[in-house]
Amino acid sequence: MKKAVAVLLSLLLVFSCAGLAFAQESKPGFGDYEHVFIIGVDGAGGAFGQVDTPNFDRIFADNAYTHNGKAEYLTISAQNWGSILTGVDYETHGFTNDSTGDISRSSDSPNNSIFYYARQAFPDARLVSFNHWSNINHGIIENDLGVKKINRLSDPLVTDAIVNEFQSGKAPKLMFVQLDDADHAAHTYGGFSDEYYAAVQTEDGYLGQIYDAIDAKGLMKDSLFILVADHGETAGGHGGQTPEESAVVVAVAGHSVNQTMLSEETRNRDVAAIALYALGIEQPEHFTCSVPEGLFGESREKTVAPNPAARTAKDIFLTVIYRMVNLLVGCFDFLAK
Numbered sequence: 001m002k003k004a005v006a007v008l009l010s011l012l013l014v015f016s017c018a019g020l021a022f023a024q025e026s027k028p029g030f031g032d033y034e035h036v037f038i039i040g041v042d043g044a045g046g047a048f049g050q051v052d053t054p055n056f057d058r059i060f061a062d063n064a065y066t067h068n069g070k071a072e073y074l075t076i077s078a079q080n081w082g083s084i085l086t087g088v089d090y091e092t093h094g095f096t097n098d099s100t101g102d103i104s105r106s107s108d109s110p111n112n113s114i115f116y117y118a119r120q121a122f123p124d125a126r127l128v129s130f131n132h133w134s135n136i137n138h139g140i141i142e143n144d145l146g147v148k149k150i151n152r153l154s155d156p157l158v159t160d161a162i163v164n165e166f167q168s169g170k171a172p173k174l175m176f177v178q179l180d181d182a183d184h185a186a187h188t189y190g191g192f193s194d195e196y197y198a199a200v201q202t203e204d205g206y207l208g209q210i211y212d213a214i215d216a217k218g219l220m221k222d223s224l225f226i227l228v229a230d231h232g233e234t235a236g237g238h239g240g241q242t243p244e245e246s247a248v249v250v251a252v253a254g255h256s257v258n259q260t261m262l263s264e265e266t267r268n269r270d271v272a273a274i275a276l277y278a279l280g281i282e283q284p285e286h287f288t289c290s291v292p293e294g295l296f297g298e299s300r301e302k303t304v305a306p307n308p309a310a311r312t313a314k315d316i317f318l319t320v321i322y323r324m325v326n327l328l329v330g331c332f333d334f335l336a337k
């Protein structure tokens with residue numbers, strides 16, 4: 001009898017260990033990343049797939065993406081950045097472009113951002129958010145989490161601030177970035193204008209600069225790099241439900257990301273799920289987003305081609321100017337506190 005019990009117990013142990021191993025195996029990519037970097041390009045919609053974007057191509061070629069993911073309807077900035085950062089639909093979080101001007105949002109507000117969950121999981125981690133459109137830092141990401149927030153008035157200044165962050169040897173656990181110049185071009189010239197498409201190509205250059213700043217510090221070996229848009233554009237603006245406004249890029253690069261085309265059912269708010277999952281944080285139950293099927297698999301070596309853009313004397317001159325402006329603005333920010 002004793003023998004039978006012992007056999008039964010050993011069998012139970014074997015099955016529970018196998019079960020545990022299976023549970024872990026069935027979640028490839030979970031907690032596999034030390035850092036998550038989310039680059040948001042306002043108004044880019046699916047346009048990275050419609051113009052020449054050499055940086056997008058070299059970064060995501062061996063990874064996962066779609067140019068036809070789904071935006072929130074209404075296709076407006078706050079509604080979508082709100083969902084991308086809180087993992088719920090816009091009716092639930094209720095953010096609008098007006099409401100996000102409010103600078104009092106704190107962690108006891110409903111529908112916390114992914115920064116709240118990252119802070120709970122990693123109390124001492126460096127969390128940063130660099131934005132052109134300051135409403136995201138004011139009214140979506142909570143103001144009491146110790147997130148370093150940088151607002152700058154142009155995309156080149158935002159990009160330089162990020163490059164400076166990495167050159168200074170800092171390695172944020174979670175970084176969110178919002179670039180805004182493509183949306184500005186669409187509002188000024190229309191969403192199907194040459195100026196808009198040129199602006200998307202310029203954003204591709206910033207994407208490459210940010211990626212290279214991260215990679216130069218050796219961080220990409222354990223980082224997840226994500227590109228996402230809030231909405232697309234039409235000739236007359238955005239906010240409606242046309243395919244051009246509703247289709248958005250969702251692109252993910254990392255050592256265990258499969259080379260795959262993501263389903264068109266992928267939503268921009270799935271970025272919230274992907275970010276927490278990669279950092280090993282269980283998804284809060286109220287989230288209505290998910291990690292796209294087939295996104296993660298085996299970890300493997302990946303090679304990313306060098307940045308194809310040759311730096312001209314003008315680029316180098318402008319970089320010095322941007323850095324000087326950022327230093328000055330940084331001093332004013334510091335004194336204003």
Ligand SMILES: [Zn+2]
Pocket residue numbers: 042043076077078183230231
């Ligand atoms: Zn927008």
